[in-house]
Amino acid sequence: MPNKREIAHSRNSIKSRLKHHTHQRKSGMLPGTAIYTGDKHPKEISISRIDYNEQQFTEKTFTQNDTLPLQTNSDFITWINVNGLNIESLIEKIGGAFKLHNLIIEDILNVFQIPKADEYPENDLIYITLNEFYFDENTKLQRDQISLVLGGNYVLSFQEEEGDYFGVIRDRLRTAKGKIRKKDADYLVYVLIDAIVDSYYVILDHYANELDTIENDIFVAKNKNHLSRIHHVNKDLIYLRRSIAPLKEVIFRLMKEEIILIQPESKIFMRDVLDHVNQIVNQIDVDREYLSDLVQTNMANMNSHLNEIIKVLTLISTIFIPLTFIVGVYGMNFVNFPEIHTQNGYYVVWGVMIFITLIQFIIFKKKKWL
Secondary structure, three states: OOOOHHHHHHHHHHHHHHHHHHHHHHHOOOOOOEEEOOOOOOOOEEEEEEEEOOEEEEEEEEEEEOOOOOOEEEEEEEEEEEOOOOOOHHHHHHHOOOOOOHHHHHHHOOOOOOEEEEHHHHHHHEEEEEEEEEEOOOOOOEEEEEEEEEOOOOOEEOOOOOOOOOOEEEEEEEEOOHHHHHHOHHHHHHHHHHHHHHHHHHHHHHHHHHHHHHHHHHHHOOOOOOHHHHHHHHHHHHHHHHHOHHHHHHHHHHOOOOOOOHHHHHHHHHHHHHHHHHHHHHHHHHHHHHHHHHHHHHHHHHHHHHHHHHHHHHHHHHHHHHHHHHHHHHHOOOOOOOHHOOOOOHHHHHHHHHHHHHHHHHHHOOOOOO
């Protein structure tokens, strides 16, 4: 059960990432309406098509202005990847060619979703949504939604903008490395999901290094308050957990026996992906517990620094209390003041004050207060 602070951070995180005007555009629309809700508008949408089997491989790239070959061949596995979702008519055209349900097209264009998997038995396909994370030039955490559609002999993938998330997979297909060219479309979906999940480790490594840096800074710069940095990391980790944890349910669903588009052998590989997701979620929880410890350490350091300041001020006050007393006594304006006419009284008073100060320093040193 999330605590109140986590809920508050999550709400703030979500608000900062959602664009209210896009949701206002969708308000009042019928279910299945194709409206892009994101804020990424590439000038040119790039589309790649790969057809392969164990012996053959072809790869072509297109833009939104080209004539797209959307027919499939039963002798090949077809993978079509679309980079850019801001032209709704293009997504609807691709969806129409592959007989995608209107709700699938709506979900592809509605980019503020948690991971999920929906089966459409009447169309013999599965729709999967998951998230990809990266850092921008200001080292701020950003998110892209990736949608996958698995059919009998094809896979469709949709990304908000061009990114090389699947570059390694394309290389494996080109070079026939591993077993990917020997498997069906469901294995390609597994490989795509696995690549995305593996990329989460890179994000967690960044935050692990950030936590180590914060810990070192806490002990090096004890007089600084590091709560703002800790709060920033904690907010990102909460957002990551909320975006990644539902992926466990997605994998569970794909592993069910009634999902016939995923073959038993691929379901075994899916189990490995599930293990990775569990490790990632657990690591996020560990990092957040570590953050709580850093908050306590930071507060302890701040209190220790404050105590040092108070200690110094107290010692200074202790030194000047007897001196102030002597000055106050001999500063009184009485007519009958025995020592007022002493010839060397001024030097005697100075000697007494210096003697008292030295005695105090010796006492403080012996007690290790200095």
